[in-house]
Amino acid sequence: DAKTTQPNSMESNEEEPVHLPCNHSTISGTDYIHWYRQLPSQGPEYVIHGLTSNVNNRMASLAIAEDRKSSTLILHRATLRDAAVYYCIPHGRGAQKLVFGQGTRLTINP
């Protein structure tokens, strides 16, 4: 499994953009980059995933470096409900199990 490095914690203010970085320098060429988040006392929820191109959905955007050794999850306008632990997970096509690292604990200030 590819190793990931994420900041232990980050802090931002409500209604401001948040950029959550992830390094995955040992990612294989066929691994997708998945992001999940876990709100307090809940199971994780899927946020977004991508392979090479940048991706957008209603929750966030995912910017993937050209060499695929890093990616950034972008929350365009953070709300208090975005306070969670965010996990970046390389995931092989067809592979099913997810291996969680320590993630980044995001705090949003009102």
Add this chain to the structure above:
Amino acid sequence: GAVVSQHPSRVICKSGTSVKIECRSLDFQATTMFWYRQFPKQSLMLMATSNEGSKATYEQGVEKDKFLINHASLTLSTLTVTSAHPEDSSFYICSASSTANQPQHFGDGTRLSIL
């Protein structure tokens, strides 16, 4: 969207009791489900992969006789913590996806407290 339901959400019981946790995929079939355990301030640790109609695959260090997994249908997997002790107190979470290339959907977890 796809939903995974986990029950019960919380269990408090005495040491030596066996506890069963259910994980259901509500609107899709899942040939594979996953069971995780999460201790306070830590990340999720995969315990086992539950395979419909066959034996579960356990991660290294997880006792298969302690954590019994049954996946009798395409929408239900159960995890039974046998003869639970205080060190088994944890947050247990299941997940499933409709196909191998789809995102995982997680249950809301079961907080198990053994007195």
